[in-house]
Amino acid sequence: MKFLNLILVLTGMITLNANAQTKVDSPEEKLEKDRKAIKSLAGFYEVNFNYGEVTAPDPNYKFSKPYESHGNEWAEIIVDEPKRIVIQHMLAINDTTVIKHWRQDWTYEDTDMMLYTEGNAWKKGNLTPADVKGKWTQKVYQVDDSPRYQGYGTWSHVGGHDSWSSETDSPLPRRESTVRKDYNVLNRGSRITITKNGWMFEQDNKKIVRSASGDKLLAVEKGYEEFTKIDPKTFAYAQKWWASQHTYWADVRSVWADIIGSQNTFKVQTMANGKLLYETLFNLGDQSITEKWTASQNKEKIKTALQPYLVK
DSSP: OHHHHHHHHHHHHHHHHHHHTOOOHHHHHHHHHHHHHHHOOOEEEEEEEEEEEESSTTTOOOOOOOOEEEEEEEEEEEEEEEEEEEEEEEEEEEOEEEEEEEEEEEEEEEEEEEESSSEEEEEEEEEOHHHTTTOOOEEEEOOOOOOOEEEEOOOOOOGOOEEEEEEEEEOOOHHHHHHHHHHEEEEEEEEEETTTTTTEEEEEEEEEETTEEEEEEEEEEEEEEEEEOGGGGHHHHHHHHHHHHHHHHHHHHHHHHHHTTTTEEEOOOSTTEEEEEEHHHHHHHHHHHHOOOOOHHHHEEEEEEHGEEOOO
């Protein structure tokens, strides 16, 4: 009898443990886990960038030199809504220099997409609610807040490990946009994994030659961007700079959102009247602070400044 009771107890424990392991989160619980993972991308980091081509279909292809770089990057949450989280990145070069870097907007079950085609042009795409059910879209923007790429996928929290992945087309990366002319589209396979001391942004990228006859694969590269938490004191100047500039850049985002939302297709040129787009907007920001422009003044100046860069 004692042996039978022991078996029953052990069976009950196994059943309870199995139920605990197979417990499925409610949509509300899953959403909150997703939000927590996304918000953990914010912080103060040392970032190591490593990219290298690993294969090519043409045996005579000459592989490019591996790319390595590093820097100090601050990622700040600037919008925190139940189904939308916006994180602005800033590069801190030293105690006197900061570069407003890329931005990532996360939106939940978003059916609106701006898809990259080629030649710094985008077209609007509409997904169905079934396509994006339970999924988050990561919308990545340039330093001047013009669009870069968008991908969507499901956050996974299996075994307490948080990760997200997607695949989408994008312009050439900044590290190659001025030195490479042999391909025109980067198909990005992105995977984000939260780590103990930060997060890893791993990429499996296809370098594509896109033409009227279709896509041709030039080469495949692996990329790793490792974000490791460091002392926030490194970013004192960056925080001071952003405190004075953030309202102006909110107006920049607002103007871009109106432009993107009002067109099915659009194209951006990075140079106009001898000035790069980001230079124009950065100079305008300094002028806005000096002359204490209002939000309406900012938006009017920004709209006017953007016109030469928008290809009709």
